[in-house]
Amino acid sequence: MEKPNPNIKMWQGNVACAEGALAAGCRFFAGYPITPSSEIAEVLSRRLPMFGGKFIQMEDEIGAMGATIGASLGGVKAMTATSGPGFSLKQENLGFAAMAEVPCVIINVQRGGPSTGLPTHAAQGELMQARWGTHGDHPIIVLSPCSVRETYDMTVKAFNLSEKYRTPVILLSDEIVGHLTEKVEVPPIEELGLINRKKPTVSPDKYLPYEMDETDIPAMANFGEGYRYHVTGLAHDETGFPTNDPLKIEAQLERLNRKIDRYRDDIVEIETLYTDDAEILVISFGSTARSARRAVANARKNGTKAGLLRQKTVWPMPYREIEAIGANVKRIIVAEMNLGQLAHEVEWAVRRSKPVVRVNKINGEPITPKEIYNSIVIKE
Amino acid sequence: MDYLQYLRLDKMPHIWCDGCGHGIILKSILRTIDKLGWDKNDIAMVSGIGCSGRTPGYVDFNTLHTTHGRALAFATGLKIAKPKLHVIVVSGDGDAAAIGGNHFIHAARRNIDITMIIYNNYIYGMTGGQVSPTTPSGKKASTAPYGNPDMAFDISRLAQAAGAAYVARSTVYHVGRTDKYIEQALKKTGFSVVEILTPCPTSYGRQNKEGTAVDMMMYQKSNSVSIERAKKMSEEELEGKIITGVFVDKEQECYLSRYNEIVKRAQSIK
Numbered sequence: 001m002e003k004p005n006p007n008i009k010m011w012q013g014n015v016a017c018a019e020g021a022l023a024a025g026c027r028f029f030a031g032y033p034i035t036p037s038s039e040i041a042e043v044l045s046r047r048l049p050m051f052g053g054k055f056i057q058m059e060d061e062i063g064a065m066g067a068t069i070g071a072s073l074g075g076v077k078a079m080t081a082t083s084g085p086g087f088s089l090k091q092e093n094l095g096f097a098a099m100a101e102v103p104c105v106i107i108n109v110q111r112g113g114p115s116t117g118l119p120t121h122a123a124q125g126e127l128m129q130a131r132w133g134t135h136g137d138h139p140i141i142v143l144s145p146c147s148v149r150e151t152y153d154m155t156v157k158a159f160n161l162s163e164k165y166r167t168p169v170i171l172l173s174d175e176i177v178g179h180l181t182e183k184v185e186v187p188p189i190e191e192l193g194l195i196n197r198k199k200p201t202v203s204p205d206k207y208l209p210y211e212m213d214e215t216d217i218p219a220m221a222n223f224g225e226g227y228r229y230h231v232t233g234l235a236h237d238e239t240g241f242p243t244n245d246p247l248k249i250e251a252q253l254e255r256l257n258r259k260i261d262r263y264r265d266d267i268v269e270i271e272t273l274y275t276d277d278a279e280i281l282v283i284s285f286g287s288t289a290r291s292a293r294r295a296v297a298n299a300r301k302n303g304t305k306a307g308l309l310r311q312k313t314v315w316p317m318p319y320r321e322i323e324a325i326g327a328n329v330k331r332i333i334v335a336e337m338n339l340g341q342l343a344h345e346v347e348w349a350v351r352r353s354k355p356v357v358r359v360n361k362i363n364g365e366p367i368t369p370k371e372i373y374n375s376i377v378i379k380e
Numbered sequence: 381m382d383y384l385q386y387l388r389l390d391k392m393p394h395i396w397c398d399g400c401g402h403g404i405i406l407k408s409i410l411r412t413i414d415k416l417g418w419d420k421n422d423i424a425m426v427s428g429i430g431c432s433g434r435t436p437g438y439v440d441f442n443t444l445h446t447t448h449g450r451a452l453a454f455a456t457g458l459k460i461a462k463p464k465l466h467v468i469v470v471s472g473d474g475d476a477a478a479i480g481g482n483h484f485i486h487a488a489r490r491n492i493d494i495t496m497i498i499y500n501n502y503i504y505g506m507t508g509g510q511v512s513p514t515t516p517s518g519k520k521a522s523t524a525p526y527g528n529p530d531m532a533f534d535i536s537r538l539a540q541a542a543g544a545a546y547v548a549r550s551t552v553y554h555v556g557r558t559d560k561y562i563e564q565a566l567k568k569t570g571f572s573v574v575e576i577l578t579p580c581p582t583s584y585g586r587q588n589k590e591g592t593a594v595d596m597m598m599y600q601k602s603n604s605v606s607i608e609r610a611k612k613m614s615e616e617e618l619e620g621k622i623i624t625g626v627f628v629d630k631e632q633e634c635y636l637s638r639y640n641e642i643v644k645r646a647q648s649i650k
Contacts, residue, residue: 028457028460028461030456030457046646049639049642049643049645049646049647050646050647050649052643052647054460054461054639054643056456056457056460058453058456058486059482059483059485059486060482062450062453063450063452063453063456063482063483063486064453065453066446066447066450066453066454066456066457066483067453067454067456067457067460068457069446069454069457070426070444070453070454070455070456070457070458070459070461071457071458071460071461072457072461073444073454073457073458073461074457074458074459074460074461074462074465075461075462076461076462078457078461092447093446093447093450093453096446096447222462223424223442223444223458223462223465224421224422224424224442224462224464224465225421226421227442228420228421228440228441228442228443229442229443230436230437230443230444230445231443231444231445232437232444232445233445233446233447234445241391241437242437
């Protein structure tokens with residue numbers, strides 16, 4: 001009998017997320033129980049101490065987000081995971097992480113909303129909250145996996161991007177991907193291309209934690225390593241101390257928002273299928289993209305020139321890619337488990353030059369391939 | 381001693397009003413740190429929002445000014461990630477006992493090795509004198525113009541009930557005792573709390589006609605009762621009195637020590 005390959009696993013999406021975090025070097029997790037993300041906390045409570053890491057169940061979601069940021073400032077890659085209502089509670093401290101430029105990863109396994117909504121059913125209603133949930137203009141990176149293997153890869157990528165760009169990164173999963181069990185071939189750790197934050201090379205007296213250099217990404221010193229600096233959510237200057245000087249505030253906030261925009265080509269990833277000659281373009285993300293992929297394949301089989309654009313990166317929004325691919329098609333279909341949060345962005349990307357058809361569902365049931373297919377083959 | 385070595389002088393003047401007691405507390409903290417001889421690189425001071433929250437900006441440590449009420453949550457992550465750091469949280473009565481109340485009782489329950497210094501001035505000073513969870517019942521505030529209808533929290537008793545390893549209360553008038561309590565708290569392994577009553581003549585004093593800062597400190601002097609003496613007094617006699625002293629001082633295993641055992645156990649599984 002053939003020896004089983006130890007790198008082949010049957011994993012649930014949430015387990016793959018936890019394992020991806022460990023592979024990425026995450027050694028701190030703070031969480032609070034919430035369906036449908038709790039498996040991530042459960043797995044990490046068992047696995048993190050095996051790696052010498054630390055797991056803590058905090059008193060609430062707000063505390064879990066705060067502890068995650070605190071641990072990252074201490075120099076440890078840190079993560080928290082939650083779902084809908086918990087994601088709402090995380091927003092204030094998520095804004096702190098964006099403002100103070102503290103790398104960290106936030107997993108949101110989306111469930112039906114609003115409010116308590118549908119705890120055990122899937123939705124994609126936080127596309128906009130993930131971008132704009134915390135107050136004020138701020139940068140954010142949001143990735144959305146559509147399979148178990150991709151959940152693993154994207155959790156690693158989320159850590160890499162957060163360390164590289166000194167920013168919180170959100171992994172926008174959903175109940176379907178989170179609870180789906182699939183075969184995963186775990187890649188060797190050397191292939192993950194792990195990234196660690198840029199450390200200061202200057203002496204502590206010359207260190208500027210929010211330096212305006214040509215990269216727009218300041219080097220980050222960890223607390224307790226000889227660089228005694230100040231971190232605040234208040235508007236601050238290059239030194240990190242609060243300021244009311246409008247010019248300094250403007251310079252810092254512009255750099256803060258620019259640092260993701262200017263590297264968007266390094267961040268944005270999309271998957272395309274049959275887009276070269278497509279007349280009808282389906283755009284989707286997360287678990288809904290699985291149905292979209294099937295619908296497009298079926299339409300092709302039946303002679304309809306359909307194509308798929310799947311957003312692996314949700315934010316920054318791939319406007320440029322949507323515009324370019326959308327320019328050659330007659331009609332665009334946006335499939336998502338909300339009432340059109342992505343469709344609105346797509347309409348904007350193509351400047352309303354094409355009809356954008358919405359396939360939406362918010363009752364907790366997945367959008368089926370048939371529903372998307374029907375929308376592809378319909379005669380106008 | 382040389383206080384200046386611990387201060388970020390270029391950040392002065394500080395924002396605290398004339399007569400505010402917060403500077404007296406800061407000096408107590410710095411004197412104690414100097415006495416203990418701690419390296420500045422090994423100290424992290426974490427705060428939330430409010431007048432107390434500005435303290436870290438003035439001191440030359442690793443300093444973190446977080447969101448309202450959340451200092452303990454950030455500090456918990458920091459302490460776990462970097463156990464060698466001495467983590468000191470400074471907080472006010474609103475920050476610690478209202479918006480941060482949940483983190484406060486759970487940090488005490490968890491007995492994480494953090495020292496929390498609470499500046500209790502009975503009021504939200506920075507936002508303009510609104511009623512706080514420690515404003516005595518009947519006292520006035522900008523959101524309690526007819527007198528406070530709520531009952532006040534006793535922060536030290538709350539910390540004691542929640543399981544803190546060390547709890548003491550003092551006032552800014554009693555500087556010697558404050559120094560002693562802060563020293564005991566900083567030396568304690570586990571969650572330690574020092575509640576220090578500090579006058580806010582600008583907001584609390586003015587709205588309640590309690591006179592100048594000196595008048596308010598003299599009130600602290602004449603109305604403080606030690607915890608030992610308080611035990612022999614009736615409830616009526618204790619009305620309006622400030623009970624000071626060490627409420628709790630016990631040895632109990634701290635969170636990190638317990639978690640290190642978990643790491644060992646997890647790593648022994650093959």
